[in-house]
Amino acid sequence: xxxxxxxxxxxxxxxxxxxxxxxxxxxxxxxxxxxxxxxxxxxxxxxxxxxxxxxxxxxxxxxxxxxxxxxxxxxxxxxxxxxxxxxxxxxxxxxxxxxxxxxxxxxxxxxxxxxxxxxxxxxxxxxxxxxxxxxxxxxxxxxxxxxxxxxxxxxxxxxxxxxxxxxxxxxxxxxxxxxxxxxxxxxxxxxxxxxxxxxxxxxxxxxxxxxxxxxxxxxxxxxxxxxxxxxxxxxxxxxxxxxxxxxxxxxxxxxxxxxxxxxxxxxxxxxxxxxxxxxxxxxxxxxxxxxxxxxxxxxxxxxxxxxxxxxxxxxxxxxxxxxxxxxxxxxxxxxxxxxxxxxxxxxxxxxxxxxxxxxxxxxxxxxxxxxxxxxxxxxxxxxxxxxxxxxxxxxxxxxxxxxxxxxxxxxxxxxxxxxxxxxxxxxxxxxxxxxxxxxxxxxxxxxxxxxxxxxxxxxxxxxxxxxxxxxxxxxxxxxxxxxxxxxxxxxxxxxxxxxxxxxxxxxxxxxxxxxxxxxxxxxxxxxxxxxxxxxxxxxxxxxxxxxxxxxxxxxx
Amino acid sequence: xxxxxxxxxxxxxxxxxxxxxxxxxxxxxxxxxxxxxxxxxxxxxxxxxxxxxxxxxxxxxxxxxxxxxxxxxxxxxxxxxxxxxxxxxxxxxxxxxxxxxxxxxxxxxxxxxxxxxxxxxxxxxxxxxxxxxxxxxxxxxxxxxxxxxxxxxxxxxxxxxxxxxxxxxxxxxxxxxxxxxxxxxxxxxxxxxxxxxxxxxxxxxxxxxxxxxxxxxxxxxxxxxxxxxxxxxxxxxxxxxxxxxxxxxxxxxxxxxxxxxxxxxxxxxxxxxxxxxxxxxxxxxxxxxxxxxxxxxxxxxxxxxxxxxxxxxxxxxxxxxxxxxxxxxxxxxxxxxxxxxxxxxxxxxxxxxxxxxxxxxxxxxxxxxxxxxxxxxxxxxxxxxxxxxxxxxxxxxxxxx
Numbered sequence: 001x002x003x004x005x006x007x008x009x010x011x012x013x014x015x016x017x018x019x020x021x022x023x024x025x026x027x028x029x030x031x032x033x034x035x036x037x038x039x040x041x042x043x044x045x046x047x048x049x050x051x052x053x054x055x056x057x058x059x060x061x062x063x064x065x066x067x068x069x070x071x072x073x074x075x076x077x078x079x080x081x082x083x084x085x086x087x088x089x090x091x092x093x094x095x096x097x098x099x100x101x102x103x104x105x106x107x108x109x110x111x112x113x114x115x116x117x118x119x120x121x122x123x124x125x126x127x128x129x130x131x132x133x134x135x136x137x138x139x140x141x142x143x144x145x146x147x148x149x150x151x152x153x154x155x156x157x158x159x160x161x162x163x164x165x166x167x168x169x170x171x172x173x174x175x176x177x178x179x180x181x182x183x184x185x186x187x188x189x190x191x192x193x194x195x196x197x198x199x200x201x202x203x204x205x206x207x208x209x210x211x212x213x214x215x216x217x218x219x220x221x222x223x224x225x226x227x228x229x230x231x232x233x234x235x236x237x238x239x240x241x242x243x244x245x246x247x248x249x250x251x252x253x254x255x256x257x258x259x260x261x262x263x264x265x266x267x268x269x270x271x272x273x274x275x276x277x278x279x280x281x282x283x284x285x286x287x288x289x290x291x292x293x294x295x296x297x298x299x300x301x302x303x304x305x306x307x308x309x310x311x312x313x314x315x316x317x318x319x320x321x322x323x324x325x326x327x328x329x330x331x332x333x334x335x336x337x338x339x340x341x342x343x344x345x346x347x348x349x350x351x352x353x354x355x356x357x358x359x360x361x362x363x364x365x366x367x368x369x370x371x372x373x374x375x376x377x378x379x380x381x382x383x384x385x386x387x388x389x390x391x392x393x394x395x396x397x398x399x400x401x402x403x404x405x406x407x408x409x410x411x412x413x414x415x416x417x418x419x420x421x422x423x424x425x426x427x428x429x430x431x432x433x434x435x436x437x438x439x440x441x442x443x444x445x446x447x448x449x450x451x452x453x454x455x456x457x458x459x460x461x462x463x464x465x466x467x468x469x470x471x472x473x474x475x476x477x478x479x480x481x482x483x484x485x486x487x488x489x490x491x492x493x494x495x496x497x498x499x500x501x502x503x504x505x506x507x508x509x510x511x512x513x514x515x516x517x518x519x520x521x522x523x524x525x526x527x528x529x530x531x532x533x534x535x536x537x538x539x540x541x542x543x544x545x546x547x548x549x550x551x552x553x554x555x556x
Numbered sequence: 557x558x559x560x561x562x563x564x565x566x567x568x569x570x571x572x573x574x575x576x577x578x579x580x581x582x583x584x585x586x587x588x589x590x591x592x593x594x595x596x597x598x599x600x601x602x603x604x605x606x607x608x609x610x611x612x613x614x615x616x617x618x619x620x621x622x623x624x625x626x627x628x629x630x631x632x633x634x635x636x637x638x639x640x641x642x643x644x645x646x647x648x649x650x651x652x653x654x655x656x657x658x659x660x661x662x663x664x665x666x667x668x669x670x671x672x673x674x675x676x677x678x679x680x681x682x683x684x685x686x687x688x689x690x691x692x693x694x695x696x697x698x699x700x701x702x703x704x705x706x707x708x709x710x711x712x713x714x715x716x717x718x719x720x721x722x723x724x725x726x727x728x729x730x731x732x733x734x735x736x737x738x739x740x741x742x743x744x745x746x747x748x749x750x751x752x753x754x755x756x757x758x759x760x761x762x763x764x765x766x767x768x769x770x771x772x773x774x775x776x777x778x779x780x781x782x783x784x785x786x787x788x789x790x791x792x793x794x795x796x797x798x799x800x801x802x803x804x805x806x807x808x809x810x811x812x813x814x815x816x817x818x819x820x821x822x823x824x825x826x827x828x829x830x831x832x833x834x835x836x837x838x839x840x841x842x843x844x845x846x847x848x849x850x851x852x853x854x855x856x857x858x859x860x861x862x863x864x865x866x867x868x869x870x871x872x873x874x875x876x877x878x879x880x881x882x883x884x885x886x887x888x889x890x891x892x893x894x895x896x897x898x899x900x901x902x903x904x905x906x907x908x909x910x911x912x913x914x915x916x917x918x919x920x921x922x923x924x925x926x927x928x929x930x931x932x933x934x935x936x937x938x939x940x941x942x943x944x945x946x947x948x949x950x951x952x953x954x955x956x957x
Contacts, residue, residue: 043730043929044886060927065730087923091892124916129899152885171725171885174708176895178885 105203140188232468286484311435330375333464380467474535589765591777596750628858636670646754772798786861825855828935830942
């Protein structure tokens with residue numbers, strides 16, 4: 001620790017941190033464009049200039065490239081510091097097209113923010129004198145560049161060199177002709193390309209998915225966890241439900257990464273970034289359906305669950321608990337899986353249950369973030385006990401085989417679309433079971449053959465907790481209510497429990513989680529609050545070592 | 557002289573032989589005693605630079621900065637073309653002093669002919685055991701390579717040069733921490749010296765440090781190559797002792813001003829040095845301290861003579877055009893500021909200038925001065941500020957409103 005003084009305020013700072021971070025620790029913001037804590041230091045925007053007094057000598061230095069040292073006296077308000085900030089802003093803005101009214105970044109643009117805080121100068125440049133550069137450059141499948149808005153901070157260039165190692169972008173030309181562009185004949189097309197938009201401090205790089213969709217000041221955000229793979233990257237959901245007439249039905253406008261030291265640092269992959277489209281997809285299931293209700297105007301969930309309960313009771317009496325099987329989902333939250341487990345294995349004594357199928361799709365895995373296992377909560381399911389551990393119990397694939405061999409009479413399926421793993425004639429035979437209850441988010445062939453269908457809430461429509469591959473339990477937050485009759489999965493199991501004689505007192509996800517921590521050893525000691533903001537490791541699982549997200553060989 | 561056989565007749569590589577019998581630290585001490593200063597522009601003590609190399613970091617490199625591109629400077633070319641073996645010998649002595657394993661000679665891209673000559677000299681030296689393994693029978697192994705630049709002014713800045721040599725865009729690195737002597741080429745200790753500096757090293761050994769130092773002034777050892785250009789009758793390169801009178805250079809050696817016109821101003825150290833009015837320039841001596849005391853800098857010792865027929869605003873336009881084109885574009889102030897200043901200066905000369913423009917020009921130059929990664933900012937700010945300050949009436953005459 002060394003003691004430094006920032007604007008008269010004494011602070012102790014850890015070794016080897018720069019003045020921007022030191023000031024941040026003291027609660028003082030130092031404006032900057034090119035500096036980003038996840039990237040190497042470029043030192044080129046010159047916005048973070050500070051006056052530093054050391055050994056009796058005062059000097060103007062850049063905060064990003066100056067390491068805090070014992071006894072430094074830093075002024076962020078010295079006259080020449082303020083003058084420099086204003087001049088840097090004036091330099092950056094002199095050729096800026098000032099097209100804020102049509103710029104997606106307006107409202108979260110550091111040119112706007114810093115101008116209001118540190119600039120407030122009148123322009124000395126006539127509009128006709130402005131230096132023109134290229135606009136609307138299609139860089140790749142996800143990103144569009146407007147060179148006139150670019151401040152040439154090189155954050156994106158460094159990200160692509162240092163994190164993904166793909167190096168698609170470079171700054172070409174010199175002096176006033178400097179321009180960000182892709183390397184000739186190369187497209188900005190890698191699994192993390194969307195991150196360059198997050199990194200861009202201005203509106204130069206915009207996301208094709210978000211361009212011209214919403215002004216950012218209409219957006220609200222909640223912290224959440226990405227559901228696209230088992231890493232569980234921390235994200236923020238940006239949504240707008242006040243303007244349903246814009247982009248019909250689209251509530252989530254975008255996902256942005258949220259910093260988590262141990263999971264994803266500042267980044268998320270494109271697959272995760274654009275995974276939210278499923279939440280507002282037109283094929284969402286919104287109504288409860290039963291096979292016996294064909295033509296019936298309004299089936300309700302109670303009736304569907306009563307039918308299912310009757311079938312479960314019948315099967316249990318006639319053929320024993322071995323005739324009932326549950327194929328849950330590793331996409332369900334810890335709460336869902338806990339109530340499922342409580343109801344079927346502890347209360348009903350159901351023999352066969354699993355959450356996994358061998359043929360589940362897997363994703364690409366890399367050393368940066370992406371994991372091959374695409375289910376966000378397989379670890380949670382295992383810890384809660386949803387695994388075919390003991391002998392004589394069927395795995396997911398065997399459950400299906402047994403159902404086709406008439407050994408299973410009642411089958412409950414969550415989310416899985418079995419038409420993808422079965423031949424059509426076999427798949428249709430599943431409809432001949434005594435009862436097939438299906439819980440899903442989306443329209444699928446399962447709806448056609450199930451006896452009862454209950455729509456469940458998407459992850460953004462409910463609170464929940466998920467356990468990632470490391471054993472870190474993290475929380476998602478409800479952004480908006482579920483569509484139609486959809487409801488969280490655990491609520492369905494709670495209602496079904498009521499039909500078969502199991503009373504579950506918990507009425508909210510938080511209460512379910514509290515019960516879970518009492519009854520499942522791996523979750524002991526965790527509290528709902530402690531999961532915010534960055535999650536907690538399961539009991540007895542050591543915190544993984546902090547691994548700086550980097551490609552195998554960083555470029556020098 | 558550029559042929560090894562001729563150069564050896566004049567004693568080339570004898571001093572290398574002598575240096576190789578000395579300890580590297582002794583070599584540094586000897587150069588220190590001579591007071592040899594860098595002739596690239598900053599005038600930094602050569603031996604001090606050599607002594608900054610961290611003790612335990614290897615490999616090490618020596619880079620010869622032959623990217624001579626400061627407007628008005630044309631002295632290194634002469635050494636490259638006429639006496640490349642003096643350069644090689646000096647570079648090898650330097651390499652021995654810092655225990656470097658390779659010498660890179662970074663030559664500006666436009667110097668096709670000098671590059672050819674230097675390559676030829678390297679081949680000859682290698683064939684005669686003066687380069688490569690076990691030089692002159694000692695344990696010392698060192699190679700030399702030339703590398704042509706691609707025509708960028710900023711690659712003459714030592715860290716920009718290193719970036720360029722590494723195959724990247726020539727953009728200077730910020731200091732700290734990238735002081736080349738500690739973190740240079742490929743992140744290892746690197747000594748970057750100007751051609752003239754290294755070519756003077758054999759003379760330090762030949763004359764002995766005391767006699768070499770005595771050629772110049774107490775703080776400026778030896779001689780200096782002055783590139784005299786502009787409105788004089790005999791422009792050219794003059795090797796003169798440090799501290800030689802400016803008047804003598806212009807009026808005696810330079811043969812006076814063209815057509816006996818009146819001297820208006822002198823730019824004493826290349827286009828980036830502040831201008832001196834005829835009055836300020838009178839009687840000054842050409843060494844680093846005296847020129848600095850007069851309010852300018854000796855820089856690369858490119859003396860440009862400006863007579864009464866030259867318009868200072870036009871001169872500024874010429875300077876700004878160069879710097880706006882050559883800014884690497886990394887730092888905000890320099891990238892945007894040079895272009896902006898050029899635009900204002902152009903408008904002035906086109907008769908569209910406003911009175912506010914002069915203050916703006918000065919304010920912009922001030923914002924670029926000393927606030928950027930490298931010395932390019934000051935290099936454009938100093939001429940601009942000094943022209944405006946010392947010849948403001950000429951600018952004001954152009955303002956219409």
